[in-house]
Amino acid sequence: MTDFAYKPTLTGELVELRPVTEDDYPALQEAMDDPEVVKLTASRGEIGEEAARTWYRTRGEQTDRLDLVIVDRTSGEVVGEAVLNDWSPEDESCNFRIFIGPKGRGRGLGTEATRLIVGYGIEELGLYRIDLGVYSFNPRAQRAYEKAGFVVEGVKRQALKWDGERYDEIVMAVLAPEWKAAALRSEA
Known part of the structure; x- marks a missing residue:
């Protein structure tokens, strides 16, 4: 792997993941304005429209991350995004984040x-x-990550303060050998 310069389109039965563009701003902003998305992503502060449009417009140029929108194949609507970021080429690792x-x-x-x-x-x-x-406070997401092969590695205790309450951040990861073993089991 050299970098994340190539931006693929990935197609499943339910969704298509494709590179994000500035034209996706209205749908993504609508989703990000949802109070549940705000809490689940711990989003704080407003990003102005011009800054957000510039952000989306420049994602295709980034060689250290992959930003894809999630398109519902039934409706054709953009419903969220999936991102690989915080890439460490030396460690062959990165972070994953998603919102729906x-x-x-x-x-x-x-x-x-x-x-x-x-x-x-x-x-x-x-x-x-x-x-x-x-x-x-997001067990639904934790179950989805576990279904995709992620394993709980630890807990950052009371890492988030939201509306006066403190919450743990659960750290999860999937390793290539685990992913490949799970893929072989599902094919059998």
Whole structure:
């Protein structure tokens, strides 16, 4: 793997993951305005429209990360994003983050999107480790990550203060040998 310069389109039964563009701003902003998305991602502060549009417009130029939108194949609507970031080429590792807006919840879209991007990272890019953090008030996401092969590695105790309450951040990761073993089991 040299970098993340190539931006693929990944297609599953339920979702298509494709490179994010500035034109995706309205759908992504609508999803990010959802109070549940705000809490689950611990998003703080407003990003102005111009800054957000510039951000999305420049994602295709980035060689150290992969930003893909999640498209619901049934409706054709953008319902969220899946990202590989915080890349460490020396360690063959990166971080994963995802969010799904209200139009894409409860139908397995996030689980499939996770499997697609993680599979791409390990099988095509040669990543050895992909990790993430999920807050303790989000057991639905933790189950989806576990279905995709992530294992709990530890807990950052009371890492987030939200609305006056403190919450743990659960650290999870999937390693290439575990991913490949799980893929072989599912093919059998």
